Amino acid sequence: MTDTTNQYLLLYLTAPDGEPWSEADDDIADWLAAGEAAGALIFGERVKEMADARMVAKRSGQVAVTDGPFAEFKEWFAGFDLINAADLDAAVEIGSRHPCARYGKVLVLPLMDPVTSNELLEATIRARSAAV
Numbered sequence: 001m002t003d004t005t006n007q008y009l010l011l012y013l014t015a016p017d018g019e020p021w022s023e024a025d026d027d028i029a030d031w032l033a034a035g036e037a038a039g040a041l042i043f044g045e046r047v048k049e050m051a052d053a054r055m056v057a058k059r060s061g062q063v064a065v066t067d068g069p070f071a072e073f074k075e076w077f078a079g080f081d082l083i084n085a086a087d088l089d090a091a092v093e094i095g096s097r098h099p100c101a102r103y104g105k106v107l108v109l110p111l112m113d114p115v116t117s118n119e120l121l122e123a124t125i126r127a128r129s130a131a132v
Helices: 028-038 088-096 119-131
Strands: 007-014 041-046 054-059 062-067 077-084 104-110
Touching: 007 088, 028 041, 088 104
Parallel strands: none
Antiparallel strands: 007 077, 007 104, 041 077, 054 062
């Protein structure tokens, strides 16, 4: 990894006012290549649809689990990336070039403490390799 002093979580959300998705216009491969070349990308992944999700809450010691889809959500998380950036403005610039900025929205969240190892990424790669 490159500089770990400024890391940001980019959350990708669907949005009803976004441009309609088009495979021909989806330049995610270009975005990934540019991010990898710049050393900005640490880890990222898409998430499954809302119907596959569960919402968990614990109140007065009781756990409540709600199956998706969730009526209170008009937007849905489509995926995430953990990135390195010089500052918040640079992270916003990186997020603005992601296709989801056109098709939905990108939420840029500064991390309180940087991730200092690729342990999560390495564990994910091992798990995926074992599943094949």
